[in-house]
Amino acid sequence: MKKVLTLLTIILFSSCSKDDSGYQPAALPLDVPEIFSNNIIPPIIPTDNPQTVEGVALGKKLFFDEILSSDGSKSCASCHSPQNAFSDNTPTSIGVAGVAGFRNSMPLFNLAWNYNERFTWTGRELSLERQIEGPVTNPIELQSNWDDVIDRLQNHPEYPELFQLAFNTSTISKDLVTKAIAQFERTLISANSKFDRYSLGQASLTQQELNGLDIFLREDKGDCFHCHGNPNNPLWTDNDFHNNGLDATLTDLGLGVFTGDPNDNGKFKTPSLRNLEYTAPYMHDGRFTTLDEVIDHYSEGLQNSPTIDPLMKKVAQGGVQLSDQEKADLKAFLLTLSDPSLLVNPDFQN
Amino acid sequence: MKKIVSLFCLLVILISCNSSDDSGNVTEVSTTFKFTHNWDGALIRHYNFGPIQYVNAHGETIGLERLRYVISDIIFTKENGEEIELDVYNLVDLTNEVNTEYTPNTRIPIGNYTNVSFTFGLDNEDNAKNHTDLNSASFNVPEMMGGGYHYMQFDGKFINSNMEEQGFNYHAIRAVDNSGVNPTFPQDTFFTVNLGAIDITNDVEIEVKMNIAEWFKSPNLWDLNMYNQMLMPNSAAQIMMYQNGQNAFSLGDVFQ
Numbered sequence: 390m391k392k393v394l395t396l397l398t399i400i401l402f403s404s405c406s407k408d409d410s411g412y413q414p415a416a417l418p419l420d421v422p423e424i425f426s427n428n429i430i431p432p433i434i435p436t437d438n439p440q441t442v443e444g445v446a447l448g449k450k451l452f453f454d455e456i457l458s459s460d461g462s463k464s465c466a467s468c469h470s471p472q473n474a475f476s477d478n479t480p481t482s483i484g485v486a487g488v489a490g491f492r493n494s495m496p497l498f499n500l501a502w503n504y505n506e507r508f509t510w511t512g513r514e515l516s517l518e519r520q521i522e523g524p525v526t527n528p529i530e531l532q533s534n535w536d537d538v539i540d541r542l543q544n545h546p547e548y549p550e551l552f553q554l555a556f557n558t559s560t561i562s563k564d565l566v567t568k569a570i571a572q573f574e575r576t577l578i579s580a581n582s583k584f585d586r587y588s589l590g591q592a593s594l595t596q597q598e599l600n601g602l603d604i605f606l607r608e609d610k611g612d613c614f615h616c617h618g619n620p621n622n623p624l625w626t627d628n629d630f631h632n633n634g635l636d637a638t639l640t641d642l643g644l645g646v647f648t649g650d651p652n653d654n655g656k657f658k659t660p661s662l663r664n665l666e667y668t669a670p671y672m673h674d675g676r677f678t679t680l681d682e683v684i685d686h687y688s689e690g691l692q693n694s695p696t697i698d699p700l701m702k703k704v705a706q707g708g709v710q711l712s713d714q715e716k717a718d719l720k721a722f723l724l725t726l727s728d729p730s731l732l733v734n735p736d737f738q739n
Numbered sequence: 740m741k742k743i744v745s746l747f748c749l750l751v752i753l754i755s756c757n758s759s760d761d762s763g764n765v766t767e768v769s770t771t772f773k774f775t776h777n778w779d780g781a782l783i784r785h786y787n788f789g790p791i792q793y794v795n796a797h798g799e800t801i802g803l804e805r806l807r808y809v810i811s812d813i814i815f816t817k818e819n820g821e822e823i824e825l826d827v828y829n830l831v832d833l834t835n836e837v838n839t840e841y842t843p844n845t846r847i848p849i850g851n852y853t854n855v856s857f858t859f860g861l862d863n864e865d866n867a868k869n870h871t872d873l874n875s876a877s878f879n880v881p882e883m884m885g886g887g888y889h890y891m892q893f894d895g896k897f898i899n900s901n902m903e904e905q906g907f908n909y910h911a912i913r914a915v916d917n918s919g920v921n922p923t924f925p926q927d928t929f930f931t932v933n934l935g936a937i938d939i940t941n942d943v944e945i946e947v948k949m950n951i952a953e954w955f956k957s958p959n960l961w962d963l964n965m966y967n968q969m970l971m972p973n974s975a976a977q978i979m980m981y982q983n984g985q986n987a988f989s990l991g992d993v994f995q
Contacts, residue, residue, distance in 0.1 A: 699906025
């Protein structure tokens with residue numbers, strides 16, 4: 390009996406022991422801002438891709454490296470530039486051959502709080518790691534193929550060692566490349582706007598900004614909050630998909646392409662309102678050059694269509710009919726959601 | 740030796756699976772609430788959303804786009820009047836069919852309960868708390884309308900009197916007047932749903948049925964041409980929702 394118990398004890402302990410190599414990348418939990426931990430549930434980190442110091446560093450290097458593109462001319466950052474809150478300033482992004490794509494570059498921040506884990510304007514990618522796969526091989530974007538990318542990385546003087554440090558293997562794979570970039574992208578956290586500081590009692594808003602917040606939250610005025618969050622949901626997006634009345638005739642089917650459900654035609658992901666100051670032009674196709682045009686759209690420009698969201702108010706009148714003063718107030722509030730620290734954070738620069 | 744090990748394993752299994760409490764007298768079981776939805780008896784699932792196909796009591800044809808609501812404070816009433824209250828809440832999301840089955844962590848003793856009830860929405864105490872999961876689901880009510888949370892978000896479209904498609908937002912919240920810095924509350928609009936008696940003898944699944952048509956039916960015949968959007972700051976509309984909602988829920992099948 391004593392021998393049996395000893396054997397069971399050995400089995401129990403050996404099953405709990407760590408990897409034999411001894412080396413483990415250093416854990417780097419996300420630094421969750423106070424405004425988030427106070428108000429919303431924790432971020433989503435895949436169990437098979439924990440954040441590590443070495444993984445994030447590798448992901449950052451890959452994010453800014455043109456080695457992922459077919460001709461060495463473009464990186465992820467080419468269309469997701471730090472000075473544009475990790476978006477770009479063209480209506481639709483330009484790929485390696487100088488050809489414009491079909492959709493506006495989505496800004497990248499607070500991605501670990503995308504609770505439904507549907508990424509891109511159409512929600513077709515069901516994890517951040519999977520989202521990263523697509524642009525590399527997209528014929529308009531980086532125009533590469535993964536075999537070539539892996540060859541280039543494997544024969545690079547630095548990358549095999551960096552993968553060894555990040556993932557305990559120098560054998561590079563598509564899976565590990567996307568994991569590393571996803572780790573870096575999850576660190577892109579924006580939570581230091583004037584409004585964040587106001588919510589924490591560290592700043593005050595002007596009367597015009599407060600008036601704009603009132604319009605944003607009033608159901609009989611802007612009614613922006615049903616889709617774009619509120620002071621208790623500092624993501625400023627519901628991470629859901631809506632037809633916001635851009636077109637009477639739907640040519641780009643959006644979410645409907647992915648789901649095949651005609652009820653989803655013309656629906657696109659609600660973008661966060663954070664950092665609007667840096668992410669023009671707006672909408673999935675970059676059709677609006679300025680924030681004023683966006684506000685005008687919701688005020689007077691709504692187009693009816695079979696799948697327009699019922700949260701769109703007064704569609705028959707073109708929208709919520711804001712006065713010029715109300716539009717100016719709303720804009721003033723929206724600009725309080727700008728977080729310039731995101732643009733200059735040294736951890737996020739090449 | 741083999742017998743000792745087998746006996747030991749059997750003992751461990753029996754101990755870990757025993758649902759009785761330490762006193763050894765009371766068997767406790769889990770309760771699962773299964774929320775189903777129908778339109779006057781016709782089952783509605785998320786894939787029925789979209790097309791304008793249901794006719795309400797006033798005669799408008801409507802389609803469903805989004806339905807989410809909160810239930811809370813489940814109470815089991817014993818024959819002697821004693822109540823077991825579970826201080827919980829659950830956001831049912833039919834749009835995405837999330838949380839349509841809900842099992843509270845707390846187990847309850849078997850017994851003949853004269854009533855099982857829950858609160859539709861959140862009582863004022865719970866509504867004043869900070870619920871990070873409801874914030875994350877963007878279920879808040881802005882402060883100028885009293886703050887807290889929606890009780891229900893029901894969005895859809897209907898054919899209006901001009902024969903045009905129009906959106907409606909049947910959003911139930913705590914009725915509020917004087918939206919602004921100092922809102923006032925004319926009456927409470929959360930309510931208790933009594934499911935009736937259930938004799939619980941084992942782990943149990945309790946079906947809670949919502950007849951969505953009832954929200955438009957009685958005692959207030961709901962005219963969507965009159966009440967369709969911007970109803971949150973409309974306390975009269977909120978009170979009518981509160982009244983109509985009393986008939987929306989009923990007990991369905993009980994499996995145990």
